[in-house]
Amino acid sequence: MGSAFDPFVMVTEEPAVVNSPPPLSNLTQEELKKIAAYKAVEFVESGMVIGLGTGSTAKHAVARISELLQEGKLKDIIGIPTSTTTHEQAVSLGIPLSDLDSHPVVDLSIDGADEVDPALNLVKGRGGSLLREKMIEGASKKFVVIVDESKLVKYIGGSGLAVPVEVVPFCCDFTRGKLEELFREAGCVAKLRMKIGSNGGDATPAVTDNGNYVVDLYLERDIGDLEAASEKILRFPGVVEHGMFLGMATTLIVAGKFGVTVKDRFG
Ligand SMILES: O=C[C@H](O)[C@H](O)[C@H](O)COP(=O)(O)O
Structure with a gap:
């Protein structure tokens, strides 16, 4: 990771000077995923029941929630993991966990996606998780999807991948x-x-x-x-x-070379 990397950086417009390089152009895909994840965790409030997503993007959000709990900036969070992998990560980080049987209403879920179309429909499951994600994210009042810009497609299946x-x-x-x-x-x-x-x-x-x-x-x-x-x-x-998640995402956070954009399906 480059020394200039700041996961809190927020740029929502292209730079005014046309010949300048885009502000996040030097960042790796991994760093962009982390930026999107950290931005999503800003939606988390103390006392919430949180759906914890699965994958290389969502793992940054899980780690960030744990950090904020340890720093005392978040309290009384209950995590609902969407896979055994995320369950293991959350346990290792000391995040208190539950399930839909005990907490049938989830305040907020944060998860990555393999594809996002312009209507915020998703493809998920290329990492093998989709059923638990769909159950938990479907039970969520708010579902924030976090991706780097490579996941944006014109239509579902448009990446040519699964x-x-x-x-x-x-x-x-x-x-x-x-x-x-x-x-x-x-x-x-x-x-x-x-x-x-x-x-x-x-x-x-x-x-x-x-x-x-x-x-x-x-x-x-x-x-x-x-x-x-x-x-x-x-x-x-x-x-x-x-793995098509249709009409489920309420918010999309995209990190790309020009910065971070937050799109609300209802706003
Ligand atoms: O099966 C995996 C899950 O649906 C992931 O959320 C999805 O594949 C995106 O994962 P990543 O953030 O690693 O691209």
Whole structure:
């Protein structure tokens, strides 16, 4: 990390002098993720129940919440982790934890995303977590999404990377085929996500926190009506949940070379 890095830096407009380099242009993607995460934690208040997201961006928010608790700047926070990985991180940092059974209403969730479209629809789950995230973020009064600018897309699937779907292991190739067929017009290729075997062993299906598998949909073209696509995916009995988070994000924080922007879906 460069010495000039300040995670609190806030620049919301392009520089006045056109020939100057953008203010955050020297920062790495990791530093941009941290800036977005720190900005999101400014929404956290003492006494809140907080959904703790998963991934390389959300981990910075979890660490920052812990720091503020230790400094006494936040008090009485209860974290609801969205994955076993985040659970482990939060436990190691001493953040008090609970779950949706005990705290069915979450004040605020903070999480990263793999893609964000202009309407603040998301793709999530490329890191293997999506079901617990969707349950917890869906139960949240406010859901702040934190990304670096590389995650912005014109349409869902537009990065050319996976739109994940969590499926039950039983006859997963049948379900994979059905999903591929569903989006054939969009040039869909559906692949069962595999995990490289340790010590050179054979690859095996990647298993989620919930004991399920993941089918990744690769789309050549825009699938159009996302709500209709969501309904069709969920209609297959072998599908547990998909990684399109539609209409759920209330706030988007993007860190990019020109600074940090905060976009509110309702404002
Ligand atoms: O499965 C992973 C989660 O949905 C993550 O929130 C998402 O993949 C974004 O992760 P990252 O911040 O590491 O890009």
